[in-house]
Amino acid sequence: MKFLAITTLAALVLASCQSSQQGKTEAEQTKDSSAVTQKPVQENLYMDVHRLGAGKVTAAAVADAHAKDLATQGKYGVHFIKYWVDEKGGNVYCLSSARDTASIRLTHQNAHGLLPDDIFEVTDGPEAAANTGKDYFLDIHDFGAGKVAAKDVADAHQKDLATQGKYGVNFINYWVDEGQGHVFCLSQAPDSAAVMKTHKEAHGLLPVRMLHVKQGQ
Numbered sequence: 001m002k003f004l005a006i007t008t009l010a011a012l013v014l015a016s017c018q019s020s021q022q023g024k025t026e027a028e029q030t031k032d033s034s035a036v037t038q039k040p041v042q043e044n045l046y047m048d049v050h051r052l053g054a055g056k057v058t059a060a061a062v063a064d065a066h067a068k069d070l071a072t073q074g075k076y077g078v079h080f081i082k083y084w085v086d087e088k089g090g091n092v093y094c095l096s097s098a099r100d101t102a103s104i105r106l107t108h109q110n111a112h113g114l115l116p117d118d119i120f121e122v123t124d125g126p127e128a129a130a131n132t133g134k135d136y137f138l139d140i141h142d143f144g145a146g147k148v149a150a151k152d153v154a155d156a157h158q159k160d161l162a163t164q165g166k167y168g169v170n171f172i173n174y175w176v177d178e179g180q181g182h183v184f185c186l187s188q189a190p191d192s193a194a195v196m197k198t199h200k201e202a203h204g205l206l207p208v209r210m211l212h213v214k215q216g217q
Contacts, residue, residue: 043077043097045124047175047184048104048116050092059085059214062092066216068111069094075110076103084138084186084213091211093138093184095175120182122175123150125157131170134188136215137195139207141183150176153183159202160185166201167194 050057062085069080078098085092094116098104101119108115141148153176160171169189176183185207189195192210199206 043079043099045122045175046096046098046101046104046119047122047177048094048096048101048108048119050094050114051090051117052092052114053090054088056090057085057092058087059216063216065112065114066094069107072111073107076107078103078107080107082215082217084136084211084215086138086211086213089211093213120177120180122177122182122184124176125154125174127173128171130172131188134170135190136213137187137189137192138211138213139185139187139192139195139199140209140211141185141205142208143181143183145179145181148176148178148181148183150178156203156205157185160198163198163202167198169194169198171198 062083066080066083069078073080073096076098078096080094080096083092083094096104098107101121104119105115153174157171157174160169164171164187167189169187171185171187174183174185185195187195189198192212195210196206
């Protein structure tokens, strides 16, 4: 009789443990399932522009500020990819991926306090390899809001690639802001005239600004 009671008690304890473990497993499975089905945070590509004024910016100073951005970016979910400095005109262009423009502004603000004048959401094209020791040029096209499509820019870019060898140009990439109609083209060339000649012969679409820049990342 005593043996039967012990056996019954052991069976009840075992059943209770199995039920508890099953409940825990179901909870964990529910949590895992929720984690799988939860949508990842959407990241977009942005080009932000700092206009500091002619003669008021150096590549060395921007490199220091960029290092502070890199030390701060993780706090706001931003990833700074590359930047370009137009020392002559005093402009800085920063390429990053982020959830939104507010995250970029917060990163800049907390890193060094230099806020961008504009932030454009962009899409990019296929990136080509850069050539060592060649000068960089960033040319900017302004077509107007709603007057440019990424597909059309991709077609024009192919024409640039087919023509660039004639003038010693190497187009590396481009970024399209469809909302406000801006296109940013990054290239390497002997001089700005070579880039202009390539655009003119390839498709006739000339930039409104041609900047000799230094690249950092």
